[in-house]
Amino acid sequence: MKTAVIVFPGSNCDRDIAVALEAVTGTKPTMVWHGESELPQGLGLIALPGGFSYGDYLRCGAIAARSPVVQAVVEAADRGTPVIGICNGFQVLTETGLLPGALMRNSGLNFVCRDVPLTVDNSQSIFTSAYRSGEQITVPVAHHDGNFFADDETLDRIEGEGRVAFRYAHDINGSSRNIAGLLNKAGNVLGMMPHPERRIEAAHGGTDGRKLFEGLLEAVS
Helix, strand or coil, X not given: CXXXXXXXXXXXXXXXXXXXXXXXXXXXXXXXXXXCCCCCCCCCEEEECCECHHHHCCCCCCCHXXXXXXXXXXXHHHCCCCEEEEXXXXXXXXXXXXXXXXXXXXXXXXXXXXXEEEEECCCCCCCCCCCCCXXXXXXXXXXXXXXXXXCHHXXXXXXXXXXXXXXXXXXXXXXXXXXXXXXXXXXXXXXXXXCHHHCCCHHXXXXXXXXXXXXXXXXXC
């Protein structure tokens, strides 16, 4: 499977996701600089990594969402290409409108960096098919603005459409209804605040994150 990782000024998890994708797919991803206007052809996945794009100036992900390459990402997503945005990448996805809601400052106003338990809410998507519904997994988080927020009408709608992929097993930052991972309506875009790419080898303390990428690889092959 051909993959691409979008790199913004301030990305610091781009190598983490690149290593994870190569480990699972056997092929190095193409690293695409934010100033490019086109993406490689035939991609099976586009990844927007974590970090602090543009230094988190203005609003986390807001400037990155207006980078030249992101328009190509939006167009690819609209055509059905799978897209995953992790941490800062999730913030970018909400800023583009590919996902609803916004990521706000953690309720405790502190940077949160630790392993957290997640519950798989929807195991029927291309990103979660290797998990069981209700399964509990452990994945690291590392964020300061990871509080997913949406109004009640939006939350009712996305829950009714089965678009919540993962929830925190308990409240860690004030996220609306403990949402940790969110799908678009078509199911080919996933925003996830925790870092599955940091839990793909036993040396990482477990392989719960690897199943996301392995399930996706099988789903799109």
